[in-house]
Amino acid sequence: MAYNLAPLQNLIEQFERMQGIGNKTAQRMAFYVLSLSESEADEFAKAITDAHSKIKQCKICCDLAEGELCPICQDSSRDKSVICVVQDSRDVVAIERTHEFKGLYHVLHGAISPMDNIGPEQIRIKELIARLGDGEVEEVIMATNPTVEGEATAMYISRLLKPMGIKVSRLAYGVPVGADLEYADEVTLSRALEGRSLI
Numbered sequence: 605m606a607y608n609l610a611p612l613q614n615l616i617e618q619f620e621r622m623q624g625i626g627n628k629t630a631q632r633m634a635f636y637v638l639s640l641s642e643s644e645a646d647e648f649a650k651a652i653t654d655a656h657s658k659i660k661q662c663k664i665c666c667d668l669a670e671g672e673l674c675p676i677c678q679d680s681s682r683d684k685s686v687i688c689v690v691q692d693s694r695d696v697v698a699i700e701r702t703h704e705f706k707g708l709y710h711v712l713h714g715a716i717s718p719m720d721n722i723g724p725e726q727i728r729i730k731e732l733i734a735r736l737g738d739g740e741v742e743e744v745i746m747a748t749n750p751t752v753e754g755e756a757t758a759m760y761i762s763r764l765l766k767p768m769g770i771k772v773s774r775l776a777y778g779v780p781v782g783a784d785l786e787y788a789d790e791v792t793l794s795r796a797l798e799g800r801s802l803i
Contacts, residue, residue: 715753
């Protein structure tokens with residue numbers, strides 16, 4: 605007899621909407637949620653709603669923040685002359701794991717992808733340009749994913765920045781082509797940061 609419980613099916617479908625989650629994993633997650641006690645299920649639901657309502661974008665770098673600024677932008681010890689541009693907040697976490705980068709970040713929240721109707725206006729490029737007006741930034745490191753979309757985004761931004769006299773570099777290819785930064789290990793990311801090149 606097949607399970608045809610509408611609330612269970614709905615829960616499975618919600619988990620399947622997550623990137624990288626297939627039907628079997630979604631089923632396991634749904635059954636895990638069903639195994640929780642009522643108070644544990646309430647805590648789980650509250651964690652989701654709290655994260656959704658309390659986490660916003662940093663007004664400077666567009667990374668995740670609880671207040672107006674993220675912890676990195678609040679840290680006065682960071683090198684303000686270097687900005688590392690990434691596609692997603694998960695990439696910030698991946699690079700921070702290396703303990704190699706001491707500068708600031710800028711999170712684009714996507715990449716230019718004409719096939720998906722995502723142009724420069726749909727990602728946080730204008731916010732990046734606005735940060736560069738005071739002359740404090742000397743280098744922008746393009747750490748977009750090594751995919752067609754990531755490369756196109758890096759090239760587009762580098763063309764915007766070169767007339768401003770800012771050095772634009774790209775992560776070296778220690779990161780496998782076609783992979784997302786969040787899945788790269790610390791050693792690979794460290795080498796990619798060390799071997800970055802001008803574009």
